Amino acid sequence: MNIQVRLELERPVMSHIISHTLQNIEPLDMAAMAAVRERQARLTKPAGSLGRLEELSIKVAGITGKSMPHLDRKAIIVMAGDHGVAAEGVSAYPAEVTPQMVQNFLNGGAAINVFARQTGARVVIADLGVAVDLPGHPQLVNRKIGYGTRNIAHGPAMTLVEARAAVEAGIQIVQAEIQKGLDIIGTGDMGIANTTPSSAIVAALTGQEVERVTGRGTGIDGQGWERKVATIKQALEINRPDPENALDVLAKVGGFEIAGLVGLIFGAAAGRIPVVIDGFISTAAALVATEWHPPVRDYLIAAHNSVEIGHRVMLERMELVPLLNLDLRLGEGTGAALAMPLIEAACLALREMATFNEAGVSEREENPVETGRKLQK
Amino acid sequence: MNIQVRLELERPVMSHIISHTLQNIEPLDMAAMAAVRERQARLTKPAGSLGRLEELSIKVAGITGKSMPHLDRKAIIVMAGDHGVAAEGVSAYPAEVTPQMVQNFLNGGAAINVFARQTGARVVIADLGVAVDLPGHPQLVNRKIGYGTRNIAHGPAMTLVEARAAVEAGIQIVQAEIQKGLDIIGTGDMGIANTTPSSAIVAALTGQEVERVTGRGTGIDGQGWERKVATIKQALEINRPDPENALDVLAKVGGFEIAGLVGLIFGAAAGRIPVVIDGFISTAAALVATEWHPPVRDYLIAAHNSVEIGHRVMLERMELVPLLNLDLRLGEGTGAALAMPLIEAACLALREMATFNEAGVSEREENPVETGRKLQK
Numbered sequence: 001m002n003i004q005v006r007l008e009l010e011r012p013v014m015s016h017i018i019s020h021t022l023q024n025i026e027p028l029d030m031a032a033m034a035a036v037r038e039r040q041a042r043l044t045k046p047a048g049s050l051g052r053l054e055e056l057s058i059k060v061a062g063i064t065g066k067s068m069p070h071l072d073r074k075a076i077i078v079m080a081g082d083h084g085v086a087a088e089g090v091s092a093y094p095a096e097v098t099p100q101m102v103q104n105f106l107n108g109g110a111a112i113n114v115f116a117r118q119t120g121a122r123v124v125i126a127d128l129g130v131a132v133d134l135p136g137h138p139q140l141v142n143r144k145i146g147y148g149t150r151n152i153a154h155g156p157a158m159t160l161v162e163a164r165a166a167v168e169a170g171i172q173i174v175q176a177e178i179q180k181g182l183d184i185i186g187t188g189d190m191g192i193a194n195t196t197p198s199s200a201i202v203a204a205l206t207g208q209e210v211e212r213v214t215g216r217g218t219g220i221d222g223q224g225w226e227r228k229v230a231t232i233k234q235a236l237e238i239n240r241p242d243p244e245n246a247l248d249v250l251a252k253v254g255g256f257e258i259a260g261l262v263g264l265i266f267g268a269a270a271g272r273i274p275v276v277i278d279g280f281i282s283t284a285a286a287l288v289a290t291e292w293h294p295p296v297r298d299y300l301i302a303a304h305n306s307v308e309i310g311h312r313v314m315l316e317r318m319e320l321v322p323l324l325n326l327d328l329r330l331g332e333g334t335g336a337a338l339a340m341p342l343i344e345a346a347c348l349a350l351r352e353m354a355t356f357n358e359a360g361v362s363e364r365e366e367n368p369v370e371t372g373r374k375l376q377k
Numbered sequence: 378m379n380i381q382v383r384l385e386l387e388r389p390v391m392s393h394i395i396s397h398t399l400q401n402i403e404p405l406d407m408a409a410m411a412a413v414r415e416r417q418a419r420l421t422k423p424a425g426s427l428g429r430l431e432e433l434s435i436k437v438a439g440i441t442g443k444s445m446p447h448l449d450r451k452a453i454i455v456m457a458g459d460h461g462v463a464a465e466g467v468s469a470y471p472a473e474v475t476p477q478m479v480q481n482f483l484n485g486g487a488a489i490n491v492f493a494r495q496t497g498a499r500v501v502i503a504d505l506g507v508a509v510d511l512p513g514h515p516q517l518v519n520r521k522i523g524y525g526t527r528n529i530a531h532g533p534a535m536t537l538v539e540a541r542a543a544v545e546a547g548i549q550i551v552q553a554e555i556q557k558g559l560d561i562i563g564t565g566d567m568g569i570a571n572t573t574p575s576s577a578i579v580a581a582l583t584g585q586e587v588e589r590v591t592g593r594g595t596g597i598d599g600q601g602w603e604r605k606v607a608t609i610k611q612a613l614e615i616n617r618p619d620p621e622n623a624l625d626v627l628a629k630v631g632g633f634e635i636a637g638l639v640g641l642i643f644g645a646a647a648g649r650i651p652v653v654i655d656g657f658i659s660t661a662a663a664l665v666a667t668e669w670h671p672p673v674r675d676y677l678i679a680a681h682n683s684v685e686i687g688h689r690v691m692l693e694r695m696e697l698v699p700l701l702n703l704d705l706r707l708g709e710g711t712g713a714a715l716a717m718p719l720i721e722a723a724c725l726a727l728r729e730m731a732t733f734n735e736a737g738v739s740e741r742e743e744n745p746v747e748t749g750r751k752l753q754k
Binding site: 043044045046047048049050051052053092093094096097100101103104107109110111113114115117118119218219307323324325326327328329330334338341342344345348349352353354358359360361362363364 | 426428473478480486490595700701718725726730740
């Protein structure tokens with residue numbers, strides 16, 4: 001019996017794990033946010049002069065419910081999966097690169113390993129649907145739902161049951177990390193061809209034209225891009241995902257690792273953990289999560305502005321402003337890892353800066369001309 | 378005999394320190410840059426997918442002359458000075474805040490201390506012209522040229538001899554840091570009212586209207602802003618700085634700490650040390666430095682985009698694209714310290730990522746459709 005048939009038989013249609021997690025997502029803690037606003041005004045700097053870092057400190061307080069938040073325990077979760085649509089030649093790289101890059105992550109040689117080491121984040125790799133079996137490794141979580149999705153150009157990527165199972169896996173993976181100790185989490189992805197389902201998700205959920213939300217991925221040429229656009233249009237035509245039903249969109253034109261990231265976001269929000277959203281694929285997962293359950297949006301911090309043109313469309317829809325603009329288009333959670341020091345800096349400034357009173361520094365004056373004249377020799 | 382008269386008598390008109398330093402500024406190392414470009418193409422990521430971080434790694438290699446650069450030894454130099462023009466009521470804070478904030482830096486309680494600790498940079502405070510004597514401290518370098526500049530609304534801020542002395546002090550301060558061990562340096566400033574001379578410098582050197590390059594500084598109101606604009610216009614009218622002569626502009630409408638930062642930039646470039654330029658005041662110093670000696674531009678990395686409206690004008694003139702856009706307007710070197718981890722990340726990725734060959738990862742294919750079909754089941 002293959003793995004999909006088994007899932008259909010064994011799992012109930014309504015997931016208690018998902019509904020229970022969504023019920024546990026609470027509004028931001030307004031009292032903690034007010035306490036941070038009040039403290040920010042007393043720190044030795046002109047009010048508001050740390051700009052977005054001040055806003056970040058307030059947001060992290062609201063998420064965590066702590067007025068002096070610490071972000072010491074960091075993790076980047078990289079979800080991996082393969083995509084049947086790779087068969088359409090929509091990526092510049094062959095599908096065998098997915099398991100090869102997972103091995104590279106486990107060996108510590110990928111960009112995400114470098115940036116995670118720098119910022120002191122642990123890296124967890126989760127196999128949600130890589131097309132081959134992977135050898136066991138202490139950093140590898142095996143939650144394989146299937147050996148790659150089906151080709152969205154010909155039918156749905158996943159059944160609803162498979163999509164739910166992948167979301168549940170994501171929830172449970174983040175719950176396990178919370179158990180180990182976690183203050184902030186970053187999303188990452190690996191899956192050759194996964195910008196194609198991500199663009200399909202954006203087009204389906206936002207109603208934007210496919211051309212406006214489809215980029216070059218890892219670097220296809222003009223002809224490849226036209227093929228990719230045509231493939232996505234065909235996938236939307238054949239599957240007709242319901243824009244009012246995020247799970248339907250996710251199952252029909254998404255991917256196992258994208259569904260896993262949706263679960264990660266739900267699980268982190270339920271655990272009051274700030275979620276740093278990486279690039280295009282992670283943001284597609286975030287869009288599915290926020291369309292599915294809008295309150296989750298408040299728990300998200302957008303790391304960076306990807307080169308992929310559909311990224312901005314999603315961020316604007318979620319009203320998230322990315323922290324970095326470095327022309328990244330790598331995925332893996334690299335942008336999330338690079339943004340983490342800024343979020344930590346925001347909390348460090350809040351905790352460690354002296355107040356005007358503590359430092360004996362004069363506050364701003366109501367009438368600078370008068371004081372200026374007094375100081376004139 | 379006051380300090381200014383002494384300087385006039387003791388120092389030669391032509392500074393050998395400055396001319397010698399400028400002669401030592403060499404072009405970027407093209408061989409090191411080519412080696413980095415070649416290595417970037419072999420690392421396990423789509424070519425160019427790390428965007429500006431790849432460009433940064435190439436630039437740092439060109440600056441340092443090293444194809445595998447390390448940026449372990451970091452310093453932020455905060456130059457402090459007072460401004461006679463504070464008497465015009467152009468700042469929201471009284472001038473006494475300058476020495477109070479210097480004390481805050483030395484006690485480790487300011488934002489720059491927090492961010493420098495986070496990124497592992499040492500903080501050096503240099504008194505180039507604070508209006509009062511400061512108690513000695515191991516982290517404080519006393520290179521006081523005068524007790525605050527003269528009021529630019531009524532005449533030149535400094536004599537040419539004083540301005541040169543401040544530039545020389547900046548050179549010598551960075552040379553001392555290079556002696557201690559230095560891989561990268563960030564600029565910082567402290568000086569109540571110093572956005573006023575900075576705006577005057579931008580207007581003088583770029584010919585832009587004063588209104589277009591004058592912002593709210595630490596937070597003056599609309600009336601204060603109008604007073605600030607009128608003061609800058611008066612300063613330019615009375616002093617008539619020569620836009621073709623950066624030293625003339627610096628002396629007439631600049632400041633001691635700004636001149637010190639010009640020297641810091643010269644000294645760092647001569648020592649092949651990358652210079653991370655902080656916000657508005659630091660960038661005014663960078664503009665003076667690049668107008669004075671254009672080759673120095675290649676040694677500069679713009680940290681962030683300040684809220685101060687004149688900042689963008691300067692960055693565009695120097696063709697520098699800032700790394701961060703966080704709505705900062707604090708100075709002190711805070712933006713420089715926050716940008717350092719990104720520059721370090723660029724070098725870490727270059728050094729620590731596996732190549733395709735090392736990791737056994739397949740490279741991109743010429744004909745993705747063919748391979749895609751082969752993989753199809």
